[in-house]
Amino acid sequence: xxxxxxxxxxxxxxxxxxxxxxxxxxxxxxxxxxxxxxxxxxxxxxxxxxxxxxxxxxxxxxxxxxxxxxxxxxxxxxxxxxxxxxxxxxxxxxxxxxxxxxxxxxxxxxxxxxxxxxxxxxxxxxxxxxxxxxxxxxxxxxxxxxxxxxxxxxxxxxxxxxxxxxxxxxxxxxxxxxxxxxxxxxxxxxxxxxxxxxxxxxxxxxxxxxxxxxxxxxxxxxxxxxxxxxxxxxxxxxxxxxxxxxxxxxxxxxxxxxxxxxxxxxxxxxxxxxxxxxxxxxxxxxxxxxxxxxxxxxxxxxxxxxxxxxxxxxxxxxxxxxxxxxxxxxxxxxxxxxxxxxxxxxxxxxxxxxxxxxxxxxxxxxxxxxxxxxxxxxxxxxxxxxxxxxxxxxxxxxxxxxxxxxxxxxxxxxxxxxxxxxxxxxxxxxxxxxxxxxxxxxxxxxxxxxxxxxxxxxxxxxxxxxxxxxxxxxxxxxxxx
Numbered sequence: 103x104x105x106x107x108x109x110x111x112x113x114x115x116x117x118x119x120x121x122x123x124x125x126x127x128x129x130x131x132x133x134x135x136x137x138x139x140x141x142x143x144x145x146x147x148x149x150x151x152x153x154x155x156x157x158x159x160x161x162x163x164x165x166x167x168x169x170x171x172x173x174x175x176x177x178x179x180x181x182x183x184x185x186x187x188x189x190x191x192x193x194x195x196x197x198x199x200x201x202x203x204x205x206x207x208x209x210x211x212x213x214x215x216x217x218x219x220x221x222x223x224x225x226x227x228x229x230x231x232x233x234x235x236x237x238x239x240x241x242x243x244x245x246x247x248x249x250x251x252x253x254x255x256x257x258x259x260x261x262x263x264x265x266x267x268x269x270x271x272x273x274x275x276x277x278x279x280x281x282x283x284x285x286x287x288x289x290x291x292x293x294x295x296x297x298x299x300x301x302x303x304x305x306x307x308x309x310x311x312x313x314x315x316x317x318x319x320x321x322x323x324x325x326x327x328x329x330x331x332x333x334x335x336x337x338x339x340x341x342x343x344x345x346x347x348x349x350x351x352x353x354x355x356x357x358x359x360x361x362x363x364x365x366x367x368x369x370x371x372x373x374x375x376x377x378x379x380x381x382x383x384x385x386x387x388x389x390x391x392x393x394x395x396x397x398x399x400x401x402x403x404x405x406x407x408x409x410x411x412x413x414x415x416x417x418x419x420x421x422x423x424x425x426x427x428x429x430x431x432x433x434x435x436x437x438x439x440x441x442x443x444x445x446x447x448x449x450x451x452x453x454x455x456x457x458x459x460x461x462x463x464x465x466x467x468x469x470x471x472x473x474x475x476x477x478x479x480x481x482x483x484x485x486x487x488x489x490x491x492x493x494x495x496x497x498x499x500x501x502x503x504x505x506x507x508x509x510x511x512x513x514x515x516x517x518x519x520x521x522x523x524x525x526x527x528x529x530x531x532x533x534x535x536x537x538x539x540x541x542x543x544x545x546x547x548x549x550x551x552x553x554x555x556x557x558x559x560x561x562x563x564x565x566x567x568x569x570x571x572x573x574x575x576x577x578x579x580x581x582x583x
Contacts, residue, residue, distance in 0.1 A: 103159050106135040106511065106550055109161035110146045112518055113531045115486075116505040117169055122487035125504070127277055127412035127532060133167060135511040138304055138550040143505060143543050158543060158552070166487070166531045169504050170230025170258075170512035170546065171442040172493025175342075175380040175401035175430025178220035178234045178248065179205070179213050182575040184438040188329075194410050196349050198275060206240050206280050207581040210247045212574050219573035220440050221569045222564060224431070225554055228514030229442040230544040231502050233430075235342065235380070236315040237264025238280055245294055249307065256303075256553045256561045257417070258512065260497050261298070262312035262342050263291045267319045273316045273358070279382060284323045287313075291330055301337045303501050304510050306549060312342040316366060324370045332376070338498050341372060342401075345379035348412035352384050364389030373398045378496045381406075382420070383413040390416065394479040395424040399496035402488065404448040405439070406432035414456035417449070417488075418479050428493030429485075446489040446511065453480035482533035515545035 108114075114131040132154045136144040142153055180201075189200040217234065224232055236248055245263055252259040265287040268274030274281070291311050299309040311327045313319040324343075331339040346352060346363040355363045364385060367373055373392060378399030385393070385400075393400065402415050420427050429449060431440045454477050494503025501510045518527035522539025535541065546554035553561050 103137045104550065105137075105545070106552070107156035107159040107161050108133040108167055108513065108515070109149075109159055109350060111165050111167045112527075114143065114167040114505065115532045116143070117487055118504045118506050119490050120491075122481070122483040125487075127482075131167075132162075133505065133513070135547075137548045138511055139509055140509050140511050142507060152551045160515070161550075162515060165515045165517055165544060166527070166535065167505075167513055167515050168228075168535075169490040170502065170514050170548065171228050171446070172428060172497065172503055173224055173232040173372070173431055173440075173490045174378065174399075174428035174467070174493045174496045175230050175403055175432055176220065176232060176234045176440065177236070177433035177435075178217045179208060179236060179435035180435035181216045181220045182212060182572070182578050183435040186435065186579070189435075192315060192410070193261055193350070193375070194412060195350050196276060196490070197410060197436065202276050202280055204578060204582045207240050207578050208238065208243055209241050210243050212578060213243050214251045215246040215567065215571050215574055216243075217248045218567055219564060220434055221252060221255045221257045222559055222562065222567070223440040224442055225238060225255070225257060225440055225546050225548075225559065226542050226557070227441040227443045227540075228516065228546055230512035230514065230546060230548045231260070231497070231499065232257060233260035233342070233459075233497060235262050235264045235312050235366070236316075237266055237312065239282060240280060248449060249298060249481065252307070254562065255559075256548055256551055258502065258510075260308050260310055260340075261294075263294050264312040264314050265291075265323065266314045267323050268317075271459075281318075286321065287323065288326055288330060291327065292423040294333075295334055295337075299334070299337060299339060306548065307339075308338070310340040310342050315344040316359070316363065321359075321370065324372060329405055333530070338376070340498055341377045343372070343379060343381055346384040346389065347381040347407075348383060348410070358555075362386065362389060364392050367398075368392055370448060375399075376563050377529070378428070378500065380413065380432070381415065381484075382509075383407055383415045385416065385420070390419055390423050390425065392423045393420070396424060397424075399426040399428065399439060400497060401428055401430035403430045404452045405431035405445055406436040409436050409438070409449070410451065414452055417453050417456075421484075425517070426492065426495045428496035429489040429490050442489060443535065446485045447536045447540055449481060450480050450485040450536050453485075480559040481537040485536055486532070511550040513546055514543045516541050517544040
């Protein structure tokens with residue numbers, strides 16, 4: 103067993119309460135890790151003498167310590183197609199049509215390298231747990247290409263077996279060349295669950311099933327995927343897809359199924375506390391009620407929603423209704439980044455401006471000191487809560503997302519003495535994390551292992567990785583030029 107002491111932190115924000123405003127924030131505090139679990143947390147001057155002699159001690163003076171951030175939606179292969187000129191100004195469907203032909207050239211090496219680049223960016227922004235939605239499998243690509251990359255870089259991973267089965271010839275959006283047979287999808291999905299899914303406390307790898315979207319898979323595949331996941335009793339195999347992302351998404355659902363997206367999800371059996379949907383920008387009041395009653399989760403992706411002009415998700419209404427909400431950076435080609443702390447800041451700001459553009463009847467009854475909620479629509483602690491505890495809930499993880507004895511040792515440390523925090527951290531170190539700057543993590547700890555130390559990755563050599571990534575990005579784009 104190994105031990106780690108995080109000692110004399112300026113502040114430890116635990117997020118150990120369901121109410122973001124009630125989580126303990128300890129000043130001049132320490133945290134002790136034994137193997138991969140938190141054993142003790144409290145004021146530094148109360149640290150038991152037996153815990154002072156750890157295998158490794160991090161001097162956390164001047165640092166904020168918080169739970170590692172949890173990313174609930176991503177497409178890591180897309181880091182190879184950031185800022186492609188032809189789709190820089192496209193909305194969702196046009197953006198997809200422009201990129202599908204490029205993605206058809208993906209190789210296993212490209213998926214491995216792009217996954218590590220995306221994970222490196224997440225880790226360096228303080229993210230310790232991530233999901234990834236890999237839904238395209240050309241040229242021998244397998245989900246194992248992502249899994250092996252995660253194991254090498256040391257990130258806690260929810261790998262989702264995405265799929266597309268309805269091509270353009272059948273009324274779907276993707277070209278026929280990138281869809282798979284549904285029997286093959288289901289066979290591979292079962293193989294992956296049986297081979298890789300780990301339901302234990304502290305699991306580093308879990309599998310979820312994730313047919314891509316209502317406009318790229320059949321009704322039958324959605325239903326059969328749900329039945330397959332739920333056949334693994336008590337194993338926590340979850341379900342994930344895109345839903346209600348923009349107006350075209352709504353129009354497709356109404357024309358094809360004569361249902362709103364939420365009604366269609368209900369028909370499919372895709373509501374429940376084992377399901378989370380990405381985006382939900384256009385979820386109406388009835389849809390929110392269905393999600394709340396069934397405890398269906400939402401991955402909120404503010405940067406992508408803004409980049410593709412999809413709209414502003416009704417995050418406050420979702421939270422007030424009791425819908426579990428986590429944060430997602432979404433694909434690296436629709437963001438075009440994977441900085442989780444920056445995503446949390448964007449969630450904070452977008453919710454506030456979203457309140458300003460909502461009609462009066464939506465704002466009715468929401469007051470703050472006798473006025474419209476306005477900036478109090480989303481506080482910094484609300485946004486950080488979504489990015490930590492909220493994300494853990496959405497992914498069905500009871501062992502990450504907040505700091506307490508018995509929880510996994512997933513931590514992020516930020517140096518409050520750096521330029522971006524000047525004049526802010528002295529007043530409120532937690533809020534300044536979002537209000538003042540999108541900082542890089544000084545240290546990131548995953549499962550008790552330091553994977554970012556003094557702002558540098560410890561598990562991979564970033565220079566050669568980026569060089570290879572950029573070469574592959576050029577090759578991928580050139581293959582369809």
